Amino acid sequence: MHKQNFKIILSFLLILVSNFILAQKKFTVVLDAGHGGSDHGAYRNYADIGRVAEKDVTLAITLKVGAMLEKNKDFKVIYTRKIDEYPSLSDRTNLANRSKADLFVSIHCNSSQRPTAYGTETYVQGPNQNDTNLEVAKRENDVIYLDEKDKQIFGSYDPTSPESLIALKLQQSKYLESSLLLGGLVEGNFVNRDKRFSRGVFQKNLHVLRMNAMPSVLIETGFINHPEESHYLASEKGQDEISQSIYLAIIDYKKAIDRKSGGNSYATKKVEPEKLAEVPLKNDFRILLMSSPTKYNDGDPALKGLNYILTIKENGQYKYYYSVTNMASVKDINLKTAKDAGFRNAYAVGFMPNQKLSSGYYTLEVYTGDKLNANSFIIQTLKDVERNKENGVFYYTYGKVYTLEDAVKLQKEIEAKGIKNTVIQKVYK
Structure with a gap:
């Protein structure tokens, strides 16, 4: 066989093998059950059902979402925790980045000083919008003080500095539209499927999202301090509905991303960030x-x-x-x-x-x-x-x-x- 022909055939075979490997690449989702171990998160005690702790609710919902995704051959699921333990924020983000994940979904429960507050919220990474919901930012960011490594990595970060704002803007332009897409799908399912009240999708400078090199959301599934909603969060029915809504949002998200990239089964990595970037409005x-x-x-x-x-x-x-x-x-x-x-x-x-x-x-x-x-x-x-x-x-x-x-x-x-x-x-x- 002529040497030149051999090179052509070899190149063709390499392309076929490469395309086959790419076709087999699964869409990787990192599921993060918020808090855990000594970090209980938000909690309340009720006379009829006892203590409702955020770390327990988030783990139950996360495992249910993961079990549904694992039945789909197109998905690979990675958990930041599957038991009652506390991975540091840097452990969670490092795991997601090492895994070259396509999506990071952090599941939490909300709390407020106002006992009447209720409903769902989803957060994406970005500069704070007029300091909205400082309670969420303070609660979710203050967990850095539980771990010495987190204190070193996150503790010196100044979100008000020009350098930090530039870094946030760069990250926002790269992943914001994809993150907002998933956030909107999640909140839409909570409203349309579960008939719950959605408080919206918001940008917030949250440490657990900021260090991720992929589209990421943090879902507040409801308020622990609201008696009716807390009972719903602790119930099997409530956890089933919430996990189903999150699962379906991830499925619809992947379909939408696949359409944008021409049907690639691992679309997040193939879509050019510039095509996804949403340009801020003047007003x-x-x-x-x-x-x-x-x-x-x-x-x-x-x-x-x-x-x-x-x-x-x-x-x-x-x-x-x-x-x-x-x-x-x-x-x-x-x-x-x-x-x-x-x-x-x-x-x-x-x-x-x-x-x-x-x-x-x-x-x-x-x-x-x-x-x-x-x-x-x-x-x-x-x-x-x-x-x-x-x-x-x-x-x-x-x-x-x-x-x-x-x-x-x-x-x-x-x-x-x-x-x-x-x-x-x-x-x-």
Whole structure:
């Protein structure tokens, strides 16, 4: 055989073998049961069912999801834990990266200081959006202090530094759309299949997601502190429904990724990141839930259990805005969440970042009601409050700034001093 012909045949055979190996590559999913071992996560004690601990619920759901995926020949399942033990965050992320996984799914339960909080949430990695849900970020990130190696790896990380923000932006552009796709599928199944309340899909700087070189989500399956939802989480029925919804979301995710890559069975690795990347919008978008002459505080039933509410008073009307994002896909998810909660007339409103009011300013409405005396906490704490009276009601305002971002910052500053339930007010000259 001619030497040149032999090389051609050999090259052809190598291509065939290579394609065969690629065809046999299974779609690898790392399932992470949150917490474990000495780290109980969130927990509550109930008289009828005893202690409901996050580490037990997450393990039960994770094993059920894994068992369903293992029956599918296209999937390879890797567990960060299958028993009651505590793998460090770096152990979990290192395992996923070493395995060259296509997907990382971390399963958790939520908790809140408010006993009325309930519903599901899914988080993807990215810069914090207006510090929403600090409870989740603090709880999930504080576990680094349980392990010395984690403290060294994660403890020095400063999420506010320019270098960290650049790194987050780079990672976000690479995996964000894929992560959001899975997050939306998970939350959609919780709503449509299980008839549960979804609080939405959010970006958050979470250590267990940040170090992963693959699309990753963290699913909060419900609130341990909510009596009804906690019983659901602890029940066989609840765990079966939750695991089925997550499993089906992973199946649908793979199908969608396969379609984008032309049917490749291990699509996550073959899709070019630039084709997946979602370009941020120029404006920030908030979902306007309603306008009302009535002021509602956080947790009021009128807000239908939604968090991340920004209230802006304008021309005597209180406008209630839900969440904020500069990503079109997240905006659509937030709008769906608002409508599912009962705000059928909700719509998205664009806000130009750091835009100054051309004919007015922002101030904070810090109190409405009867006249405050000179010894009141608000008067003593904020020396420069202004008092107004309208229709027999006293309105006290504080501060003068010209951008919405500065108004939010001022609001947080006085909340730190103990003055809660303030409202940002637009004042026109």
